[in-house]
Amino acid sequence: MTENRLDIDLDFSYTDESGAVTNGRATAAGTEVTVSLDRLAPLAGAGLPPLEEIRPLADLLARKGVSVTVAGPDGNIVSLGKVDAPASQRLVTRSPHIKLGNLGSLLPLLRQGRRRPRGVPLLPPSTPLPLVPTVQRKIIRRITTTHYARGGGRPRLIFVQDAATWTGQIPREVALPEDVTTIGSGPGSDIQLEGLEALHAEIRHDGQDEYVLVPHGPVSGSVSRTGPSVLRTGARIQMGQWCLAFFREEFADHGRPYGGRSGGELAYERPQLDPRTGTMERDSSEGVR
Incomplete structure (x- = not known):
């Protein structure tokens, strides 16, 4: 050419x-x-x-x-x-x-x-060349949330069945709409199960929007045998002959109040002050406060 x-x-x-x-x-x-x-x-x-x-x-x-x-x-x-x-x-x-x-x-x-804004300008903003990112330190940003409303995510207990006992029917589910749900054989229990103590356990919906199992009788599975346990989706609760699993939709099974940081900041999460409650928030893996 x-x-x-x-x-x-x-x-x-x-x-x-x-x-x-x-x-x-x-x-x-x-x-x-x-x-x-x-x-x-x-x-x-x-x-x-x-x-x-x-x-x-x-x-x-x-x-x-x-x-x-x-x-x-x-x-x-x-x-x-x-x-x-x-x-x-x-x-x-x-x-x-x-x-x-x-x-x-x-x-x-x-x-x-x-x-004279008109379309996309030929020239870039007035930043020094070569272009470098602007770095500002000591910026305090408001903590945002990925969580839905309090009690969201349809928290529930599902009766677990193994392959030998499953009949093909949908397992029984029990919703957890109350602040306190009692489990036991007594007539006043919200979930009545034969063979358990009159008040065998409670599931409490606390001020941090967590569902906490508080045992009064023998429990096992993926929860603490001796003290309160914060329930996460998939947690199994064995009480006598009954095995229950806790489920809550992922967007609401957060691990920290209204926003979810559990597992999101490497292995250690610094305590932070919740401006709404005035309490210090900690990693949910540290147990119930």
């Missing part, structure tokens, strides 16, 4: 509506064209073109093997076409054929460009 060659030496001037004159010069001797302006007011006053209009022109110039550089009194503003654009700038322009100039030349256009 024959290389394009341009020979240009042209002086020009532009007079705006206020009568101000801008002088410029276009030069080329080969494939590199330079357009120099002695003031940037015409560019700033016209507004910056959006990137989607600039990219096709830059691609066309690159295919022709030509580069066009626009310069102001403080140095190069932008180069289009056959240029070597840094990777950091390609992230902004999304084109390897657009190379931004120095910050001193860009700033006047950036200030004017903010006043």
Whole structure:
């Protein structure tokens, strides 16, 4: 393919509506064209073109093997076409054929460009080049939540059956809507099961939106035999001949009040003050407080 060659030496001037004159010069001797302006007011006053209009022109110039550089009194503003654009700038322009100039030349256009929002601007925000992330320390952010409403997630107990005793029917479920659900053989128990003590265990819904098993009789399984246990989905509770499993939907089985941090910050979770209750929140694995 024959290389394009341009020979240009042209002086020009532009007079705006206020009568101000801008002088410029276009030069080329080969494939590199330079357009120099002695003031940037015409560019700033016209507004910056959006990137989607600039990219096709830059691609066309690159295919022709030509580069066009626009310069102001403080140095190069932008180069289009056959240029070597840094990777950091390609992230902004999304084109390897657009190379931004120095910050001193860009700033006047950036200030004017903010006043005339139109599409995607050609120039990036006024950050130092090369682009680096802004780091601010000592930022205090409000703790957000991934949890639903208190008591959400349909907390329930499911009667566990093994392969030998399962008849193909859906296992029995018992919802846990109350703050305290009692289990035992006594007539006043919420869940009455033969062969257990009159009050064998309680499941308490505490102020931290946790469901806690409090045993009064012998219990085993994946819970504590001697003290309270915070229940998590899949926890099994064996009481006499009865085996129950606790389930709560994942979005609500959180492990910390209204937000869930259990397992989310490596192995150790620092205690934090809950501004809603005034209490210190700890990792749920530390047990019931």
